[in-house]
Amino acid sequence: MKKVVSKADIRASLEQEMQRFLDKGGEVNKVPQGVSGNQPGDPPAFLNRRLFVEPKTERTLVPEVVAAIEARRKERVTRKPAHKRNRPHRPRKRIIYDDFGEPLRKVWVEE
Numbered sequence: 033m034k035k036v037v038s039k040a041d042i043r044a045s046l047e048q049e050m051q052r053f054l055d056k057g058g059e060v061n062k063v064p065q066g067v068s069g070n071q072p073g074d075p076p077a078f079l080n081r082r083l084f085v086e087p088k089t090e091r092t093l094v095p096e097v098v099a100a101i102e103a104r105r106k107e108r109v110t111r112k113p114a115h116k117r118n119r120p121h122r123p124r125k126r127i128i129y130d131d132f133g134e135p136l137r138k139v140w141v142e143e
Contacts, residue, residue, distance in 0.1 A: 054060070123140040130136050 126141045
């Protein structure tokens with residue numbers, strides 16, 4: 033079973049990586065509180081990205097593939113005739129109610 037990585041393990045590994053960076057001559061710059069990475073005159077980031085810049089390409093239909101897909105779809109949609117029951121209908125119990133909705137009696141009815 034794999035050992036679950038705890039927060040303490042993550043903190044220790046980050047501390048080791050930071051110490052290794054500083055030992056190699058790396059430098060950490062202090063940024064004053066309240067300073068943002070965005071410049072006030074810059075447009076919003078979502079306006080800088082250009083999506084869908086390539087022209088629209090036409091799709092080429094493959095008639096055999098489309099026909100096979102349509103045939104499979106029609107197979108699932110068409111229903112098979114219901115299976116006929118060979119046994120005769122059995123009588124069922126039916127309750128007769130009066131005008132007030134109270135049950136009066138039970139009768140057997142063949143349908």
